[in-house]
Amino acid sequence: MKKGYDIVIIGGGIIGCSIAFELSKRGVKDILLVEKRFLTAGATGRCGAGIRQQWGAELNASIALESTHILEHLEEYTGYDHSIELHQGGYLLVAYTDKEWAQFQKNLEVQHKLGIESVGLTPRECLDIVPYLNLDGVVGGTFCQKDGHANPFHSTQAYAKGAMRQGVDIETFCEVTGFRTSNRAITAVETTKGIVETKMVINCANTRAPELAAMVGDDIPVYSERHQALVTEPVEPLIDCMVMSFSRSYYVQQTPHGSFVMGIGPKEEPSHNFHSSWQFLEQNCAIMCEALPILRKLNVVRQWAGQYDMSPDRHPVIDEADTCKNFYSVCGFSGHGFMVAPRIAILMANYLTGQKDSIDITKSAKKDLRPGISLSNLLLYNCI
Amino acid sequence: MSKQETLLCRCEDITREQIRACIAEGYQTIDEIKRITRAGMGPCQGRTCRMLIAQEISACLNIPIEEVLMPAFRPPVKPLSMGILADAYEEKEAEQ
Numbered sequence: 383m384k385k386g387y388d389i390v391i392i393g394g395g396i397i398g399c400s401i402a403f404e405l406s407k408r409g410v411k412d413i414l415l416v417e418k419r420f421l422t423a424g425a426t427g428r429c430g431a432g433i434r435q436q437w438g439a440e441l442n443a444s445i446a447l448e449s450t451h452i453l454e455h456l457e458e459y460t461g462y463d464h465s466i467e468l469h470q471g472g473y474l475l476v477a478y479t480d481k482e483w484a485q486f487q488k489n490l491e492v493q494h495k496l497g498i499e500s501v502g503l504t505p506r507e508c509l510d511i512v513p514y515l516n517l518d519g520v521v522g523g524t525f526c527q528k529d530g531h532a533n534p535f536h537s538t539q540a541y542a543k544g545a546m547r548q549g550v551d552i553e554t555f556c557e558v559t560g561f562r563t564s565n566r567a568i569t570a571v572e573t574t575k576g577i578v579e580t581k582m583v584i585n586c587a588n589t590r591a592p593e594l595a596a597m598v599g600d601d602i603p604v605y606s607e608r609h610q611a612l613v614t615e616p617v618e619p620l621i622d623c624m625v626m627s628f629s630r631s632y633y634v635q636q637t638p639h640g641s642f643v644m645g646i647g648p649k650e651e652p653s654h655n656f657h658s659s660w661q662f663l664e665q666n667c668a669i670m671c672e673a674l675p676i677l678r679k680l681n682v683v684r685q686w687a688g689q690y691d692m693s694p695d696r697h698p699v700i701d702e703a704d705t706c707k708n709f710y711s712v713c714g715f716s717g718h719g720f721m722v723a724p725r726i727a728i729l730m731a732n733y734l735t736g737q738k739d740s741i742d743i744t745k746s747a748k749k750d751l752r753p754g755i756s757l758s759n760l761l762l763y764n765c766i
Numbered sequence: 767m768s769k770q771e772t773l774l775c776r777c778e779d780i781t782r783e784q785i786r787a788c789i790a791e792g793y794q795t796i797d798e799i800k801r802i803t804r805a806g807m808g809p810c811q812g813r814t815c816r817m818l819i820a821q822e823i824s825a826c827l828n829i830p831i832e833e834v835l836m837p838a839f840r841p842p843v844k845p846l847s848m849g850i851l852a853d854a855y856e857e858k859e860a861e862q
């Protein structure tokens with residue numbers, strides 16, 4: 383770690399590492415990334431790492447589509463010598479209500495306009511994809527073969543190692559504790575390993591981003607929500623795709639390793655709670671065994687909890703503090719930051735280096751996302 | 767058995783060599799090694815290998831074993847079937 387850098391990126395998750403990679407790829411060399419623990423110690427290392435193009439909002443669908451294209455050859459793109467274990471087994475989204483089914487039809491229209499290869503399915507056709515699905519209450523489904531998952535540790539390492547090769551310094555076990563400013567512009571970052579002078583900060587600290595931004599007087603409307611997940615013992619391959627429902631609020635997937643990973647949506651107060659609960663365990667099993675009775679015989683081996691960084695409209699927040707020039711925050715990924723990281727990093731790097739981008743970043747201006755401003759139909763957001 | 771084939775994590779088939787390669791690559795904690803190799807994620811949940819991996823880190827990086835971070839032990843410690851757990855939930859719901 384040197385005394386000073388042009389840019390300091392805070393956070394060694396998929397977002398910080400991919401932004402470091404894209405910026406250095408554009409010739410910005412003098413970058414330090416600081417991480418308070420180790421790379422992927424945060425949500426990135428706790429996440430399902432599912433990638434999905436089946437969104438209802440055009441912006442999300444196109445960002446996810448372009449991100450998938452990059453993940454399909456991330457090893458080559460970053461020069462990584464290990465596989466990121468991308469598996470495109472598809473996502474089956476199951477509709478249990480007529481309202482949900484009607485929303486899915488609209489989503490399909492948006493997806494087809496962008497060239498996403500999703501299809502609508504009758505309940506019987508759902509069975510062709512997942513023979514173990516309990517059809518009680520199923521109205522229909524949609525499926526996209528290009529959806530899937532990757533290994534979040536290796537994906538982050540791919541970006542981090544690529545960035546280091548391009549000249550980025552990465553300092554782990556180094557926590558940011560404060561900032562120095564002058565004339566409402568950032569001048570230095572205070573860390574547990576000393577003070578680092580800098581001209582720009584990119585705050586990618588996920589659920590901790592709002593409290594860091596608050597240190598320079600910026601107010602970001604992002605809060606934490608605990609999400610729990612569990613994993614079973616490995617068994618023979620049974621299901622190749624992710625199965626997911628918004629109205630029953632579950633997702634489940636068999637990993638290449640054979641274990642099933644699953645979770646249900648919570649109704650919890652905002653918190654930084656990392657504890658697992660017994661109640662989650664039982665309720666999760668009840669919901670999952672109803673949807674896929676074959677799961678009944680599987681043993682649960684582990685459960686864990688992670689934090690979703692929720693923004694009011696469930697879209698990412700990309701923000702320059704109005705109280706402090708050159709202090710950027712990139713957060714609020716609302717439980718789907720992994721699958722959009724590749725394209726968000728390009729967007730951010732293009733913006734900061736003054737290059738053209740097909741997405742207009744000023745359109746997602748923070749002010750429009752303030753709580754209290756019409757968040758329109760939440761079901762829609764759950765479906766995107 | 768040659769030295770290279772000593773298994774540290776028997777559930778996931780991870781050898782001492784693989785753990786050492788990870789440490790040589792710069793990974794410094796049990797958590798990191800678990801995430802990269804799956805060591806400690808099998809049915810026994812690290813009861814055998816956790817200490818062995820900690821010893822490797824401690825020896826390779828020359829740091830006291832107490833300083834090697836211990837990852838959280840997560841419930842359930844004893845594997846239970848999803849069916850049993852589901853029934854327990856349904857029963858409690860029915861009581862209410």
Ligand SMILES: Cc1cc2nc3c(=O)[nH]c(=O)nc-3n(C[C@H](O)[C@H](O)[C@H](O)COP(=O)(O)OP(=O)(O)OC[C@H]3O[C@@H](n4cnc5c(N)ncnc54)[C@H](O)[C@@H]3O)c2cc1C
Pocket residue numbers: 392393394395396397398416417418419420421422423424425426427428429430431432433556557558559586587588589590594609610611645687688689690713715716717718719720721722
């Ligand atoms: C259970 C669960 C399942 C999920 N499933 C999916 C999924 O299937 N698909 C998907 O796309 N997304 C999923 N997500 C969401 C996804 O994990 C996140 O949106 C994404 O990982 C965010 O990346 P990040 O880099 O912003 O955050 P993080 O990975 O959390 O990185 C932020 C980093 O900042 C560091 N940090 C914090 N404060 C400081 C400080 N003061 N100084 C230095 N460093 C600091 C932290 O240690 C952390 O490593 C899931 C999340 C959870 C919790």
